[in-house]
């Protein structure tokens with residue numbers, strides 16, 4: 001079994017971490033079954049967030065009897081120390097535990113530091129001194145904040161999007177974390193559903209020994225595929241390398257990574273999915289994208305106010321409103337049967 005140590009935390013776990021965002025979409029019984037199956041097969045790192053509605057509660061239900069055998073990471077998007085304390089108590093209650101192994105700031109727009117006037121980092125230190133959290137981490141989608149967090153020496157882990165579509169600058173983050181003995185947790189290792197070859201996704205992550213990918217799992221079939229990697233970890237073969245190169249070419253240029261950094265949208269458009277609909281239609285089962293619910297979401301593009309808020313926030317420099325229109329036009333053609341996605 002391949003293991004990863006998260007830098008100075010000393011947390012050493014199976015290289016297949018469990019990302020508990022998607023379990024929000026399934027019922028308690030199915031979620032508990034999935035989590036317990038993962039645990040029984042050797043998965044021992046579970047990542048959730050206060051923001052993921054009932055995800056913490058489901059993890060608590062599933063893991064309460066094996067609490068001392070697993071590591072639980074959660075996140076807070078608190079903006080004040082009071083809010084942080086309040087959220088931490090809720091997380092502890094939901095997770096049915098009296099400590100969190102890794103407590104992370106959830107994608108803040110700046111890097112919290114002691115003395116910055118927000119009191120957020122001090123609140124983290126207080127929670128640590130009280131034994132309610134064991135390690136302090138940060139998650140982010142912005143390169144600048146991630147770099148500042150690494151340079152600050154204040155954080156034991158960084159959670160950042162990292163998949164085989166990563167840029168040189170993303171790879172630099174991984175290397176910097178290694179040099180600073182800081183743990184690196186890879187989110188969106190499947191690029192929010194755009195990467196459909198799990199073997200290639202794993203082989204890429206396996207190449208970086210200090211990286212712990214957390215797979216966002218919702219279906220038993222997806223879980224089974226990742227569990228099979230525990231005994232047979234895919235390696236970077238010539239065949240996989242060629243596949244990745246081909247996929248990178250296909251996905252190069254102006255495509256939306258689904259990070260959601262441009263949201264919320266004042267017109268209520270679910271930009272992180274709508275702006276990459278053409279890709280989702282072709283790279284995942286198209287019927288999932290053609291439901292009434294998704295059609296209604298796509299129709300909201302007609303209400304775009306062209307305020308350009310999204311465009312100014314996109315870290316990939318995308319012309320988001322234009323991309324939305326392009327995706328909507330394509331979507332309507334697919335719906336009308338004028339374009340085939342098979």
Ligand code: SF4
Pocket residue numbers: 264265266267268269271303304305306307308309310311320321324
């Ligand atoms: S330009 Fe349109 S899609 Fe972008 S934030 Fe404004 S309303 Fe939303």
Ligand code: SF4
Pocket residue numbers: 255256257258259260261262263271272275310313314315316318320
């Ligand atoms: S448009 Fe840009 S910021 Fe918005 S979800 Fe896509 S990649 Fe992320």
